[in-house]
Amino acid sequence: MKAAGGLTVLVAASLSLAAAPPPAGAPSAPVTRVAGVPSVGANDFARLLGGVMFWRADTRKLVIRAVGHRLTFTVDAPIVVLDEHTLRLDAPVRSVGGELQIPISILPQLPRDTTGAHLVLEADGARIRLVPAGGLVGPPVVTVPAGGVTRLALATAHAEDARVTGRGRGHFRLWVPGAAAGPPPGALPAGSLVRRIRGFESSEGVTYELELDPSVQSYRLSTPAHRDQLVLEFSRGAGSGEPFAPEGPAGPRALRVVVLDPGHGGDDPGVVEQGVSEKDLTLQLARLLASELERRAGARVVLTRTDDRSMAQEDRAELANRSRADIVLSLHFDAVPGTRAHGATAWCAPASFAGGDEATTGLPLLPWRDVALRHAVESRELADDVSSALDAMGQGPSRVHERLPVALLGVSAPGLALECATLTSPADLERVRSPEGLHDLAVAIANGLVEWARH
Amino acid sequence: MRFLFRLVALAAVVALGFWGYRAVRARLSPRPAPPAVDTTLTGMRAATLYFADAGGDSLVGEVRELPEAESLHEHVAQLVDALARGPQHRGVALLPAGTAVLHAYLDDQGRLTLDLSRAFQQGFRGGTQAEDLVVGSLVRTVGANLPEVKHVLIVCGGTPIGSLGGHLPLDRPLDPHESD
Numbered sequence: 001m002k003a004a005g006g007l008t009v010l011v012a013a014s015l016s017l018a019a020a021p022p023p024a025g026a027p028s029a030p031v032t033r034v035a036g037v038p039s040v041g042a043n044d045f046a047r048l049l050g051g052v053m054f055w056r057a058d059t060r061k062l063v064i065r066a067v068g069h070r071l072t073f074t075v076d077a078p079i080v081v082l083d084e085h086t087l088r089l090d091a092p093v094r095s096v097g098g099e100l101q102i103p104i105s106i107l108p109q110l111p112r113d114t115t116g117a118h119l120v121l122e123a124d125g126a127r128i129r130l131v132p133a134g135g136l137v138g139p140p141v142v143t144v145p146a147g148g149v150t151r152l153a154l155a156t157a158h159a160e161d162a163r164v165t166g167r168g169r170g171h172f173r174l175w176v177p178g179a180a181a182g183p184p185p186g187a188l189p190a191g192s193l194v195r196r197i198r199g200f201e202s203s204e205g206v207t208y209e210l211e212l213d214p215s216v217q218s219y220r221l222s223t224p225a226h227r228d229q230l231v232l233e234f235s236r237g238a239g240s241g242e243p244f245a246p247e248g249p250a251g252p253r254a255l256r257v258v259v260l261d262p263g264h265g266g267d268d269p270g271v272v273e274q275g276v277s278e279k280d281l282t283l284q285l286a287r288l289l290a291s292e293l294e295r296r297a298g299a300r301v302v303l304t305r306t307d308d309r310s311m312a313q314e315d316r317a318e319l320a321n322r323s324r325a326d327i328v329l330s331l332h333f334d335a336v337p338g339t340r341a342h343g344a345t346a347w348c349a350p351a352s353f354a355g356g357d358e359a360t361t362g363l364p365l366l367p368w369r370d371v372a373l374r375h376a377v378e379s380r381e382l383a384d385d386v387s388s389a390l391d392a393m394g395q396g397p398s399r400v401h402e403r404l405p406v407a408l409l410g411v412s413a414p415g416l417a418l419e420c421a422t423l424t425s426p427a428d429l430e431r432v433r434s435p436e437g438l439h440d441l442a443v444a445i446a447n448g449l450v451e452w453a454r455h
Numbered sequence: 456m457r458f459l460f461r462l463v464a465l466a467a468v469v470a471l472g473f474w475g476y477r478a479v480r481a482r483l484s485p486r487p488a489p490p491a492v493d494t495t496l497t498g499m500r501a502a503t504l505y506f507a508d509a510g511g512d513s514l515v516g517e518v519r520e521l522p523e524a525e526s527l528h529e530h531v532a533q534l535v536d537a538l539a540r541g542p543q544h545r546g547v548a549l550l551p552a553g554t555a556v557l558h559a560y561l562d563d564q565g566r567l568t569l570d571l572s573r574a575f576q577q578g579f580r581g582g583t584q585a586e587d588l589v590v591g592s593l594v595r596t597v598g599a600n601l602p603e604v605k606h607v608l609i610v611c612g613g614t615p616i617g618s619l620g621g622h623l624p625l626d627r628p629l630d631p632h633e634s635d
Contacts, residue, residue, distance in 0.1 A: 268621070271582055332622070334582030338547045341511025345584055405583060406618050417622070419583050
């Protein structure tokens with residue numbers, strides 16, 4: 001691995017991109033001046049790189065191991081050893097209050113890791129931040145040209161990799177690789193078909209969630225003229241654009257009975273990470289969520305298991321169906337070893353199925369195994385509402401996948417299998433293993449369910 | 456007597472000269488080269504392999520040269536073996552250690568039954584997302600390199616499995632083009 005030239009400081013990359021503060025959750029660290037030299041604390045530096053620190057008191061050296069590299073800092077020396085190379089800084093590394101302060105002149109000399117992620121100094125010089133391989137994504141600019149079209153444009157160097165991840169009018173989601181350079185606009189032009197925009201830090205990118213006017217009929221994603229620009233157009237006419245996901249009728253929904261299904265149990269611990277078992281977490285979360293829903297929604301909550309026991313999927317489904325559930329929520333915690341995956345994922349029946357065989361043939365030709373497909377539209381809306389609520393409370397990034405999970409086989413009600421966090425992510429694990437973190441997670445999920453009921 | 460001695464000496468010189476001539480000739484003449492490896496019979500073909508991206512969010516393709524396979528089984532086994540060895544560039548290998556192809560059978564409807572070793576199921580660790588990525592990497596890799604395959608049914612040790620880790624159903628054939 002070459003030792004130099006990979007990392008780029010994007011101070012002047014684009015003033016319009018970098019003028020605003022980073023979105024909440026973007027990994028960053030403050031820059032402080034030590035004897036006039038802009039520096040970053042070693043603890044923050046190691047955290048951003050996902051590294052592990054070792055301190056050698058006898059030689060006053062700090063070793064940080066990160067992304068396959070070894071960085072050795074020596075107190076009061078302007079020299080850093082990176083693997084087998086020597087980097088020269090513009091000032092010595094200093095020890096202040098027991099923590100080493102590293103001059104930020106190291107940034108341009110660091111190698112990019114295997115993912116292409118890199119550290120950059122923000123325009124005002126107040127913070128450094130970790131930018132994924134996608135680089136910076138400019139804030140969305142909404143315009144209303146003639147023809148009943150609303151156009152949303154944003155600057156990105158990877159427009160071709162952007163994708164629509166949610167196609168409901170209430171929660172239309174656009175994922176773009178990179179990090180948001182600034183927040184989305186609060187005020188939108190008159191006549192805009194986009195009513196509201198929210199931005200969430202997402203896996204290796206940023207997700208913009210749009211609330212659209214109900215009259216919108218189609219959308220089109222394109223990269224016209226410039227490959228470093230992404231354009232999303234919404235139109236009231238169907239035209240040749242893409243359709244939206246089918247939607248249920250407007251108005252409030254009943255939330256009388258909620259079935260919570262704590263995943264795994266008994267001799268099936270699920271994911272086990274650093275002594276934390278998924279089966280225990282799901283049960284604890286189900287209890288917290290149950291009291292939250294009973295208090296706020298007045299719903300009767302049924303748990304498929306209330307202790308540590310094994311249960312077959314057929315038994316869980318039967319209990320949910322016998323309870324005449326308005327919603328079935330199967331609770332899980334994810335793990336994707338060897339990756340930087342984090343956040344939550346909702347799995348629901350594919351809404352594209354809606355109106356399939358039944359609409360064309362008039363016969364509900366559906367095996368009982370797939371009965372959850374009959375509730376695909378409501379399930380998709382439930383997934384969007386819960387996903388938004390998680391993101392809004394900092395429990396994301398969240399994703400929605402339209403694929404029928406095992407937990408919903410034979411379940412005749414709107415439902416989700418919700419992977420509430422990713423236990424292989426140290427940050428997620430730390431959050432959910434604390435009572436406060438698990439309580440906040442329960443509140444966020446309850447927010448999503450209540451929002452779904454309001455519709 | 457003297458004549459006899461001269462005759463013997465002459466014969467000795469001639470014999471010595473003949474031996475020397477043969478030794479020098481043997482040294483100068485080229486030795487036969489060892490038989491060359493016949494590379495013309497073993498071609499290489501480009502294969503696209505799908506691994507999880509570092510963010511654990513989706514699959515990324517990697518093109519690699521693999522030896523030409525003589526049978527469907529060999530071809531599928533090569534692909535699965537390459538997946539198990541992991542990416543050479545970006546990406547993350549998620550296939551459980553010890554995963555290997557026991558049998559691969561393609562019917563006339565384009566349905567490939569992929570019979571994997573039990574290590575595939577027993578060695579799996581992860582949640583729904585990992586399960587989706589593991590199955591997706593297998594199915595999409597097979598679909599990308601064997602265009603005649605329309606659907607893939609995964610079984611383990613000759614036995615159908617309902618799911619890899621209990622999260623996503625595997626009791627039905629999967630469409631390679633619908634995998635993440």
